[in-house]
Amino acid sequence: MPVIGIYNPVCGDQTAKSFFEEQVFPLCERYSISVSSILGTERVNHVGELVQQALEKTPVTEVLTIILGSGDGTLHEMINYLSSTELRGRAGIPPEIHLVIIPCGTANALFSSLFPADPGESSDTSSIEYRLQSLRSFIKGPDSHLVPLTLAITTLSSPPNTRLRPKAIASTVVVSTSLHASILHDSECLRDEMPGIERFKVAAEQNSTKWYNSSAKILPVASLGIVQLYDPDTKEFISHPDADEDDPFVDLYGPFAYFVSTVNVDRLEPAFRITPLAKDITPSEATCDLVVVRPFSDPTVSMDTPEAREIFSTKLWDIMKAAYENGNHINLQYDEEGNLTTEGEGPLVVEYIRCGGWEWIPDDMDDDAHLICLDGAISTIEKGGRAVCVAATPQAKAGFMVHG
Numbered sequence: 001m002p003v004i005g006i007y008n009p010v011c012g013d014q015t016a017k018s019f020f021e022e023q024v025f026p027l028c029e030r031y032s033i034s035v036s037s038i039l040g041t042e043r044v045n046h047v048g049e050l051v052q053q054a055l056e057k058t059p060v061t062e063v064l065t066i067i068l069g070s071g072d073g074t075l076h077e078m079i080n081y082l083s084s085t086e087l088r089g090r091a092g093i094p095p096e097i098h099l100v101i102i103p104c105g106t107a108n109a110l111f112s113s114l115f116p117a118d119p120g121e122s123s124d125t126s127s128i129e130y131r132l133q134s135l136r137s138f139i140k141g142p143d144s145h146l147v148p149l150t151l152a153i154t155t156l157s158s159p160p161n162t163r164l165r166p167k168a169i170a171s172t173v174v175v176s177t178s179l180h181a182s183i184l185h186d187s188e189c190l191r192d193e194m195p196g197i198e199r200f201k202v203a204a205e206q207n208s209t210k211w212y213n214s215s216a217k218i219l220p221v222a223s224l225g226i227v228q229l230y231d232p233d234t235k236e237f238i239s240h241p242d243a244d245e246d247d248p249f250v251d252l253y254g255p256f257a258y259f260v261s262t263v264n265v266d267r268l269e270p271a272f273r274i275t276p277l278a279k280d281i282t283p284s285e286a287t288c289d290l291v292v293v294r295p296f297s298d299p300t301v302s303m304d305t306p307e308a309r310e311i312f313s314t315k316l317w318d319i320m321k322a323a324y325e326n327g328n329h330i331n332l333q334y335d336e337e338g339n340l341t342t343e344g345e346g347p348l349v350v351e352y353i354r355c356g357g358w359e360w361i362p363d364d365m366d367d368d369a370h371l372i373c374l375d376g377a378i379s380t381i382e383k384g385g386r387a388v389c390v391a392a393t394p395q396a397k398a399g400f401m402v403h404g
């Protein structure tokens with residue numbers, strides 16, 4: 001079974017190369033794992049070219065294992081490059097790729113979800129042993145502890161009259177709009193100044209009073225035929241009260257403050273547990289876990305005014321803080337005065353939805369609502385266009401499996 005190593009030398013704090021030289025390859029040598037090539041990415045999209053070359057040399061019956069030193073963005077690029085590339089010599093047979101992840105990026109959402117640091121202890125996510133866990137799992141059993149990756153396929157459509165072909169993009173971590181997309185959009189400009197996750201906090205402050213005008217249609221979980229909503233009272237998913245068997249779709253109307261959908265992960269940073277139920281109530285099939293905050297759910301908000309946005313921004317900040325407290329934001333409710341509480345029977349602060357996918361139709365007049373984040377990369381939905389995101393079940397003996 002061929003094994004190759006690829007690292008992105010510029011991701012995160014730019015130490016992937018030295019970490020591979022000093023830790024990853026010596027460990028491989030110690031366990032007699034033969035790594036046929038070790039390559040650094042030289043430019044955007046290069047990772048896809050490198051994997052393509054390796055796959056074209058791999059017999060169709062064999063699995064290619066890649067030791068990947070990067071953040072989530074490099075994996076995203078690899079998957080999308082391969083899905084739009086025809087591989088020579090495989091007669092259309094899709095490859096099976098096993099990934100050993102060495103977290104070298106900024107947020108490392110996929111790795112930190114697979115290997116959550118214990119919140120009770122002061123575990124150091126930068127320690128050598130923490131970062132070698134996926135490799136250790138591979139060394140222990142090359143065919144065990146393999147986690148198949150669900151893909152979220154997002155189709156960006158232009159307005160119907162343009163007759164342009166829609167663009168499909170696969171994600172393995174997050175697809176978002178609203179505040180999260182604005183944060184990722186603005187934080188990219190801060191990358192040189194702030195290589196760590198602090199740049200996300202600065203960008204969040206810059207965008208904290210924005211609301212996003214759009215509507216969304218939520219698609220049912222395929223096997224159940226319903227959309228699910230988390231009920232903090234019973235701590236279980238229930239059938240969404242706004243849908244039934246005759247009309248299983250749920251319409252959500254804006255304005256929105258927050259709209260984040262994940263697959264494979266329960267966190268977007270080691271401590272930011274935005275979709276905790278992905279781990280606590282594990283889905284049995286490919287689904288999206290969607291976290292939505294809409295200001296008009298707050299009983300004290302009835303109009304979109306600068307004052308209302310200012311007051312609500314403080315609450316949104318508290319909601320985000322609760323996500324850092326082991327994902328406790330999903331238990332928040334409003335009391336009659338619009339305060340956040342975990343008691344009583346007030347309206348939900350966070351709508352935590354499990355679904356087969358969703359459609360986002362931004363209001364033409366709201367430029368910010370047109371931003372969409374796909375595993376950290378930002379795209380813009382065209383005016384008059386929309387985005388549709390659907391969770392896809394991985395095929396057996398094809399696709400991507402991670403050593404978790």
Ligand SMILES: Nc1ncnc2c1ncn2[C@@H]1O[C@H](COP(=O)(O)OP(=O)(O)OP(=O)(O)O)[C@@H](O)[C@H]1O
Nearest residue numbers: 011012041042043044071072073074105106107108
């Ligand atoms: N040699 C290179 N020079 C410039 N950019 C590169 C090079 N190699 C890869 N890249 C780009 O680096 C970008 C950042 O990589 P990645 O997303 O993996 O790290 P990150 O953003 O630091 O981490 P995370 O996604 O976990 O927050 C990718 O979009 C990739 O295209």
